[in-house]
Amino acid sequence: MTYWSTRPVLRAVPSTRSLATAVSPKEIVRIVEVGPRDGLQNEKAVIPPATKIELVNRLARAGSNIIEAGSFVSPKWVPQMAGTFEVMSKVEKTPGVIHQVLVPNMKGLEGVFSLHETHKGPRPVDEIAIFTAATDAFAKANTNCTVTESLARLAPVTRAALDRGLKVRGYVSVVITCPYSGKVDYKRVRDITRELFEMGCYEVSLGDTVGTGNPTSVGEMLETVMKTSLVDKLAAGDIFFHDTFGMGVANAMKAVEMGVRTLDSSVAGLGGCPYSPGATGNVATEDILYALQDTRFTAAGDLDALVDVGFWISEQLRRNNESRVAKAIRARRVREQSVKAKL
Numbered sequence: 001m002t003y004w005s006t007r008p009v010l011r012a013v014p015s016t017r018s019l020a021t022a023v024s025p026k027e028i029v030r031i032v033e034v035g036p037r038d039g040l041q042n043e044k045a046v047i048p049p050a051t052k053i054e055l056v057n058r059l060a061r062a063g064s065n066i067i068e069a070g071s072f073v074s075p076k077w078v079p080q081m082a083g084t085f086e087v088m089s090k091v092e093k094t095p096g097v098i099h100q101v102l103v104p105n106m107k108g109l110e111g112v113f114s115l116h117e118t119h120k121g122p123r124p125v126d127e128i129a130i131f132t133a134a135t136d137a138f139a140k141a142n143t144n145c146t147v148t149e150s151l152a153r154l155a156p157v158t159r160a161a162l163d164r165g166l167k168v169r170g171y172v173s174v175v176i177t178c179p180y181s182g183k184v185d186y187k188r189v190r191d192i193t194r195e196l197f198e199m200g201c202y203e204v205s206l207g208d209t210v211g212t213g214n215p216t217s218v219g220e221m222l223e224t225v226m227k228t229s230l231v232d233k234l235a236a237g238d239i240f241f242h243d244t245f246g247m248g249v250a251n252a253m254k255a256v257e258m259g260v261r262t263l264d265s266s267v268a269g270l271g272g273c274p275y276s277p278g279a280t281g282n283v284a285t286e287d288i289l290y291a292l293q294d295t296r297f298t299a300a301g302d303l304d305a306l307v308d309v310g311f312w313i314s315e316q317l318r319r320n321n322e323s324r325v326a327k328a329i330r331a332r333r334v335r336e337q338s339v340k341a342k343l
């Protein structure tokens with residue numbers, strides 16, 4: 001069978017075809033690879049900067065073209081993210097690959113500025129991501145302040161980043177369920193999303209941080225959020241699924257069906273969130289790429305190469321690879337090799 005090696009990369013319509021026979025070009029779904037940040041931040045093992053750099057570079061070589069590579073947060077709060085300055089200063093800059101980092105406050109942004117001032121060559125950071133939550137309880141656990149306080153803290157960070165030519169992406173956590181205060185009011189998600197857009201974010205990622213959502217609740221949440229004047233922008237926005245209940249791929253496909261054109265995922269299903277007890281890893285990038293195959297959508301990334309990256313990083317972390325697609329592909333490779341050996 002050849003479908004394992006089908007590469008879900010951009011496919012152009014050959015110009016020699018007549019209009020009558022031309023295949024419609026596929027619509028692009030952007031994939032933000034968050035494994036090196038949201039993934040590694042919640043793994044028990046703290047890996048050295050050299051391994052993180054290798055991960056980011058291997059992902060780029062495997063075709064990931066938007067990579068969240070680290071975060072400039074307090075190492076006391078998230079020790080796994082210590083060393084992001086070094087990681088970003090040594091990551092290979094490949095044309096066409098966007099490197100993003102998470103920033104919680106002005107101190108974090110100053111870290112990015114100082115990296116850019118001292119770095120020789122192209123700027124290592126193309127975009128920053130700021131984050132807040134849909135509930136005060138989660139915002140306090142994650143950033144030691146309420147949602148309103150976090151938005152007030154993030155507004156000047158966004159302005160300063162935009163002034164220096166850095167694009168800004170926003171995250172809203174716990175858009176379905178909060179691990180501390182239960183079911184979330186989707187109107188609150190809508191209002192916070194709107195504030196992030198008004199602040200200057202070009203895209204807002206809606207995180208089902210606990211991973212309790214299913215296609216029905218995700219659909220209801222998206223419908224509420226899309227009932228604003230910002231429907232177009234949200235359609236260009238994205239949604240971020242943790243896979244605690246195994247609904248990650250189904251939820252992602254539901255979001256795509258509803259017009260969302262960016263998805264966040266982690267190679268090998270790395271990660272979770274340190275302030276979200278019980279949350280498992282993110283939906284695996286390999287699983288999303290597989291689900292998008294044979295649809296009218298296409299996304300960057302070489303599935304076979306990403307499977308290799310996923311097994312490599314899982315080995316470094318001494319953890320299991322949580323991508324079901326990756327495990328199935330590896331099992332198939334083993335079978336094919338043993339058949340060949342017998343010939």
Ligand SMILES: CC(C)(COP(=O)([O-])OP(=O)([O-])OC[C@H]1O[C@@H](n2cnc3c(N)ncnc32)[C@H](O)[C@@H]1OP(=O)([O-])[O-])[C@@H](O)C(=O)NCCC(=O)NCCSC(=O)C[C@@](C)(O)CC(=O)[O-]
Nearest residue numbers: 038072073074077104107108131142143144171173207209
């Ligand atoms: C926001 C703070 C800093 C507030 O934490 P705080 O304790 O209120 O901050 P503070 O201003 O009082 O500072 C405390 C100490 O941290 C230092 N500090 C302060 N800022 C920085 C910084 N940027 N970089 C490095 N150090 C910093 C600061 O210098 C000081 O050091 P000390 O004087 O004690 O030695 C803290 O709560 C924090 O770092 N939180 C980050 C939590 C985090 O990274 N969570 C995971 C990311 S969010 C997520 O994963 C969800 C998402 C986005 O993926 C979507 C989803 O799935 O839901």
